[in-house]
Amino acid sequence: YLVYLPQEPGWQERLALLQRLLQEKGLAVSTGGQVRDEDWAENWKQFYHPLEVGPRLVICPSWEKFSPRPEQLVVILDPGSAFGTGYHWSTRLCLEFLEEVAPREPMLDLGTGSGILAIAGARLGVSDILAVDNDPVAVKVAKENVAVNGVSIQVEVADRAPARGYALVTANLIASVLVEMAADLFACLAPQGLLICGGIIRERKDEVVEALSAAGLTLKDSKEREDWVSLLLERS
Numbered sequence: 001y002l003v004y005l006p007q008e009p010g011w012q013e014r015l016a017l018l019q020r021l022l023q024e025k026g027l028a029v030s031t032g033g034q035v036r037d038e039d040w041a042e043n044w045k046q047f048y049h050p051l052e053v054g055p056r057l058v059i060c061p062s063w064e065k066f067s068p069r070p071e072q073l074v075v076i077l078d079p080g081s082a083f084g085t086g087y088h089w090s091t092r093l094c095l096e097f098l099e100e101v102a103p104r105e106p107m108l109d110l111g112t113g114s115g116i117l118a119i120a121g122a123r124l125g126v127s128d129i130l131a132v133d134n135d136p137v138a139v140k141v142a143k144e145n146v147a148v149n150g151v152s153i154q155v156e157v158a159d160r161a162p163a164r165g166y167a168l169v170t171a172n173l174i175a176s177v178l179v180e181m182a183a184d185l186f187a188c189l190a191p192q193g194l195l196i197c198g199g200i201i202r203e204r205k206d207e208v209v210e211a212l213s214a215a216g217l218t219l220k221d222s223k224e225r226e227d228w229v230s231l232l233l234e235r236s
Helices: 011-024 037-047 089-101 116-123 136-149 175-180 182-188 202-214
Strands: 057-061 073-077 107-110 129-133 154-157 166-172 189-201 217-225 228-235
Touching: 057 089, 057 116, 073 116, 073 136, 089 116, 089 166, 089 189, 089 217, 089 228, 107 116, 116 129, 116 136, 116 166, 129 136, 136 154, 166 182, 175 182, 175 189, 175 202, 182 189, 182 202, 182 217, 189 202, 189 217, 202 217, 202 228
Parallel strands: 057 073, 107 129, 107 166, 129 154, 166 189
Antiparallel strands: 189 228, 217 228
């Protein structure tokens, strides 16, 4: 594994602590050189090309050209410093579910990151979308991607699910956050509203399903790829 740490104040101490903790676990740890921000920001782009998610959705980097077939819907994306390229299975599985159930509105994209799920929802015909994230950098990136795609999506900084009856909620987070927010996720859904959640490793799938079920949601379907799980649940 490769781990990159930003050179913020105290980074040497954090690196030393990380090394010690890993070595205590019996892992061999070595350190390499430093990578300039501008190199990191540009070099990764060579590995990111148009991705056909399913029958309709295509994720296309802003610096690439793609000629879609008539039935295809293109999401133009520059992830920048935010999570969500579509290449990771946690996002891709959510996109697959979104293709199956959209359009439904209103829609909430919780933890929007790059805005990929919200923009995909708009491409699939949802006109009333709120995208929120607790990271101002992610919100800035999402707003830029929304503008590039020419869609109408409200993007805001928030760390909780707004209290409104949403017909569709996407939450590509992590297992522990989904468990912690289970009651809030139930509360923000309208009756018969659907929740698409991702970012769940297979070992924690049952824990997440149990928490969401206890909150009042019913599991409708699940998708698994390479140890990652996405769930589709309904509020009855």
